[in-house]
Amino acid sequence: MSKIINIEKYIDVAAGRKKAELVLKNTLYLNVFSNEFIRADIAICDGIFIGIGNYLGERELDFSNKIIVPGFIDSHIHLESSLIDPIEFSQIALKHGTTSIITDPHEIANVCGKRGINFMLDVTKNIPLDVYFMIPSCVPATQFDESGAIINSNDINELLKEKRVLGLAEMMNYYGVIEKDDEIIKKIKYTLESGKQVDGHAPFISGIDLNGYIVAGVKTDHECSTFNEALEKLQKGLWIMIREGTACKNLEALLPLISYKYYERCVFATDDKHPEELLLQGHIDYIIRKSIKKGVDKILAYKVASYNAARCFGLSNKGAIAPGFDADFVVLDDLDEVSIVSVYKKGINVLEETEHNKLNINYYEKEYPEVFNTMHLEPLNIEQIRKNNIPLPLIGLIPGEIITKDEGCATGIDTKNDILKLCVIERHKNTGHIGIAYVKGYGLKKGAIATSISHDSHNIIAIGAKDEDIVLAVNELRNMSGGMVIVLNGRTLNKLPLKIAGLMSDMKANLVIDILNSLKEKAYELGVNKEIDPFMTLSFLSLPVVPKLKLTTFGVVNVEDNLLL
Template sequence: MDKNQTLRQRIQAASGAKKAELVLKHASIVNVFTYELETADIAIEKGYIVGLGQYDGEREVDLKGKTVCPGFIDGHIHLESSMVSPADFQQAVMPHGTTAVITDPHEIANVAGTAGIEYMMKYAEVLDLDVYFMLPSCVPATDLDESGAVLRARELRPFYERKEVLGLAEMMNAFGTVQADEAILDKLADAREKGRLADGHAPFLSGRELNAYVTAGVVSDHECSQWEEAREKLSRGQWIMVREGTAARNLNALMPMFQYPYCERGLLVTDDKHPGDLIRLGHIDYIIKRAVEQGADPILAIRMGSYNAARYFGLKDRGAIAPGYRADLAVLSDLKTFQVEQVYKDGRLVAEDGEFLGEKPHRPILLPEMEKRVYDSFHMPQIRLSDLEVKETGENQKVICLQDNELLTGEMIVPWKEKEGYAPGVDLERDIIKMAVFERHHETGHMGLGFLHGYGLKKGAVASSIAHDSHNLIVVGTNDADMVLAGNCVRENKGGLAIAVDGKVQKALPLPIGGLMTDAPAEVVEQELQEMKEQLKEMGIPDTIDAFMTLAFVSLPVIPKLRLNTFGVIDADAQTVVKAVF
């Protein structure tokens, strides 16, 4: 076949020498270059936009003046955090106008190493949704964490040969980067030598330490929770990813990003989002809608949710409606209600009226050893009551304090308390419950014990194998017996969530794919999850806390201030183990 045939056909359709395969007639087009609405037909040939103007098509769809914008791009997400397979994630987000995502598979990599990355990449090959990858930079997140694998520069290096790999994902070990840790420099050097990006993750990094971090080659950040922090990072050349996910919601604080000149270096991301939020609220379209409700210019917000992400990641033929760009399009009711009515991917209608129109692909076939790493990831003994015994006590205890709608935590010192019917140290009057994290990858028997304020639980226990980033087994509760029950239920299910009350497991959601995901449809997972959350509300957890997403981050030792993992209570700022006082 003539290698120029496809290009020749596109040029002929653009010039009017032939009819275009598809023409979307009478569209109100969002122009991300001029920040204007332009009325024209959109001519599409071989999956690409070839012309705007007046065109005839072999097939024509009259949009009757409806708004058309570029397909949305999520610039930073962990697909695993949706708790469903990539196929079910696709079915949840494409009806909301998302046509591409840039994912960091560090959740599954922390469980299954390179086998986990291969699993996600193989799955992405069979999707309509375009999935690009940033390679996990911190597996484990720091030296003060125990994961299922350790990925050094040499393990990541072969993945750079894949065209879908765009760079190195969030460098969470900002402390090590600033200290010029040799292993981190190896990873950053590989990305630089391959001409790839390095994303950042450095909450509250400032001053000389920020200068050092940017000097190392880290060019973005998605952890800004205050405008002053974002502005400083912008002033040092970083791109700011405005995050609005399930647990971390930074949009309100970062609304100045939707103004000139800051919007030129801003993009929209979700980071971690549960299936219910994706289905009910939306994806990137939800962030745009929220921003517009708060006064943002809708075209500017759309640009941040499409073209800016494409520009940052070097996706030169995406994110705009113009000749030579992929025909990835979202048809909107208007720029006020922002209802996505149709979605086109490479010129094909893939979603309409909130429904995905494609078939759900089968999960990829892996080599036996990879299959085992991904689907058989729990290796720990049964939990016993004696495991939860607090062996050293004092007059006071240091408590990890949650903050509403934030991943940040604080700390407080409170008097030690014992009350019959509750675990020692639990003080429900002060909203303090017990917490434990069990190593579940290598049967080491390691565990950490601590106490948590602000979760709201008044009875029973909650357990989860989603515990960022190493995804060991995290359990919180008011009494040891229910904590044992909930924890062992998750262990027996090879991952997932569980609630136990008064000596009985009340509800459980198995997540057998790495202890993170399930092959069940998103709607089924969402129904189960909502039932569990409703029960937990009845058990005291407030609306300002996402019972599972918030809990999942309590063990991540790279976000200030205090965390709990298998090493014990961690001071994330100093990267030290806090000396136990109990």
């Protein structure tokens, strides 16, 4: 029944005339409205908080020695980047106190288009974790990308009608916004006309260009890497998504924002999170814990992780422990350590009282065959990537960042000077297009590494110290329907198949983590710089919306100048 139908019942329970279904007795809870911890009984019915005070319940739990806080919300994540299917992801995230996420499925949309988005909506519709969607705004991300599908303004207008869709995902084509590209403006207008919001993606955009970007309707940004950049955007009205994921770790730089002066316009996000970090370090709970250890006021940290995110996305029934709000909350032993005892979703202990399902792979392979058959290319041969003595751009890596620098040119592989060959091979429509460049800072001394995860178009990206090994790595991925692979001297050392769009595995998280860790260990043994994640870093080298140089199937893109070199 809806809340409206049950108004009379809720009034009776709230007024103490009837017992509540569940009462949390003598609980110390975070009040996000007065910014304090208060001790009281909390009454729950039909999955919502009914009253705060003194209550009797059909079922009572003594929380005298516990603390409860609102369930955590990840304000921006790409579920596909977890490498595991959404059901498996949800079970891990819930254990870490995350009760809602806002996902942008632009990874699978770039591979499978609307059918990929529908697959994600379908898979997540009946799981304990609340999964909300922002519709990908840039598929492909730019004119320099060669994705497997196009999501146009009409597609977006249709998808915006979905109840769990909250708006338009990160508008990466800030150049298109500022230059008033017709299709970009249509996408934004359709979103605003539907009463939903537009997320931003604007690294280093400032001044009058930032004004133009914001006035178009953008409400958030998750690409801030310095305090001053974030402060300018916050002062101009943007919500700042403080990001701490696997590839991008901006929390420490942005910590000054989590103060009483600025925190009300801040939320937490992970963006991309590999499974081993999710399982072992945590999710939003990890960001809270790290913030508190760095000196952030604990009330502000928990509020940014819950109530602020709900306000940012207009989720008026989430993020607070108060009458009428969804009973999504986390039970803690220790505030500083974010020591989780249990997690409740709509009044149900999801760690004890819910059945944990597994992805029905047979059903989805039948319903969405295009999601499981995404490798459409001929075998690669060595002549296609030979570029001996031809000067090509040299891309410089920056540890801990997905931005790169221009290191000039190189004419060949030179492992003594840490210069490797980088190739991006189109895999969606068998166009035969291959982009080639060189990379400095990756560290590989021998062999080759390849993956079908390469943002955002997710063509095959391979890096190597030897052409023959690059070719083998690419063909291995082709034959196993996508994934990750390491080869050396004509032999495959290890691989992780990702049969869901070449992006996600249908295996249990522990197994995926074991294989992924083995791959990373092997990569480091072959010389990869230990300051970077071998696969996450590689996957972002083809993202032509983050400065400075990136490689696509068409060649090297100078992102700042919006030019193909």
